[in-house]
Amino acid sequence: MRLTELHRTTGFRLATLFLVLFGVIALLLFGYLYREITGFEQERIDDWLLREHAELKREAPDELVARFEHQNQFDPRRQRPFGLFEASGKHLAGGYAGDLPAIPVFGKPFSMPLANLPGHPPGRCIAAHAPDNRIALQCQNTLELDHFDDELLHALLSTAMITLVIGLIGATLIGVSAMRRLDAVTASIEEIVAGNLSRRLPVHAKRDDIDRLVVVVNGMLDEIERLMNEVKGVCDAIAHDLRTPLTRVLGGLERAQRRARTEAEYRAAIDETIVETSGLLRTFNALLRISEIESGVRRAGFTSVDLAAVADDVFEFYEPTAEDKQIGFRLQRTVSGPLEIRGDPNLLFEALANLVENAVKFAPHGGAVHMTLWHDGRGAGVTVRDNGPGIAPTERDAVLRRFYRGEASRRTPGSGLGLSLVAAVAGMHGMTLEFHDADVGCEISLFKPAQSQLADSR
DSSP states (O other): OOGGGGGGSHHHHHHHHHHHHHHHHHHHHHHHHHHHHHHHHHHHHHHHHHHHHHHHHHSOGGGHHHHHHHHHHTOTTOSSOEEEEETTOOEEESSOOSSOOOOSOSSSOEEEEOTTSTTOOEEEEEEEEETTTEEEEEEEEOHHHHHHHHHHHHHHHHHHHHHHHHHHHHHHHHHHHHHHHHHHHHHHHHHHHTTOTTOOOOOOTTOOHHHHHHHHHHHHHHHHHHHHHHHHHHHHHHHHHHHHHHHHHHHHHHHHHHHOOSHHHHHHHHHHHHHHHHHHHHHHHHHHHHHHHHHTGGGGGOEEEEHHHHHHHHHHHHHHHHHHTTOEEEEEESSOSOOEEEEOHHHHHHHHHHHHHHHHHHSOTTOEEEEEEEEETTEEEEEEEEOSSOOOGGGTTGGGSTTOOOGGGTTSSOOSOHHHHHHHHHHHTTOEEEEEOOSSSEEEEEEEEGGGTOOOOO
8 A cells, every 4th residue: 555545544534533623622722721811911900900090099189290200210111101191191290201192991991002112012001080180091011911922822833733743643653554554464365365275364462453353354264264174175085985986886887897697697786886876875965964064054943952852762773783783782861851952853863873873883792882861060961982992082183074084994884974964063053072081992972061051951
């Protein structure tokens, strides 16, 4: 951004607006102070003139000349020139020499230039009719007061100009700082648009309003990068995991084309192809199912669900399978009564079913699978434990990714999507999927944290 565009920045505009508001307020304040200060000085002079005027009224007529001459002796600088004049305007006594000037009003203070004094300084005077048809004029030289007024006005104007210059400099610095921040953010955004998804918007240490927005945008970028990497990983996994069954399908069809001679051989090849194709369809259906769950479209249909009843249904559904493998399958309750949460009963059933299915699948012949329904300070949930090969601690995050299969499960039928679906259901319901350290086998808990305001079972 160029400096010519400085006036377009919000920071510069706001700083300028506040400067204008401050300038208007300061102007009104300075005007008020100037008026009050100068008015106070003039009122003080007028009060003194009125007091002198009142004393003059009480003075004896034959002592007026002596009074004026006495006052003149003590005022060599003519700061308070008094003058006593005849009706014709001829000077009789006092320091105000020369003829009587034009008097605009009697008995009230007025302003006029002291024309008979050197430099014709400004003055504040009061005139009165004295006995014997004489006129008394009492004045105060206001040259110093006017000089003070000029200095005060100059000081106020200088202060205003300095404030204006400092304000403009401050507004410019604020605008330049905002421009630099916007330039840095713009450069980062352009780099992200160019394809560098690892780039993040710069955050300053002061953590202002823009930084709060930047933090939110960076969080959004983190999520976008994670989703993009996940999509890339899913695409790579699909290409890798579907290549083997497609190769088997193609190989079986080619063998049937070259070697099959009878109807039974063709039927066997078709049956093998149907099995492989059905497995592919199940994989794609599982992917679509996970995408549907992660989209959250079914969250609007959440109802009150009894987690204990869902656990009972899962137990009853897999009990025959466990008996076929001679596995000791048991459901243990640490709480009695219903355990209500908000959710989708079908999705919760599917998530628990995947956990139990994995436990039954990987438990050895004659092994054990335990389901535990619990409710404590952490929250409420179900724990599934088996005595199979287990999941290594280093693989616990990886097994939640699509198509990932651990070392212990590579020779076991499956698509590697079961725990991904469980994680998606848990995220949709605000639940936690937690792995526990176990001496033998695998132990996983799916639970609703206590801070999620789980309804207490009654």
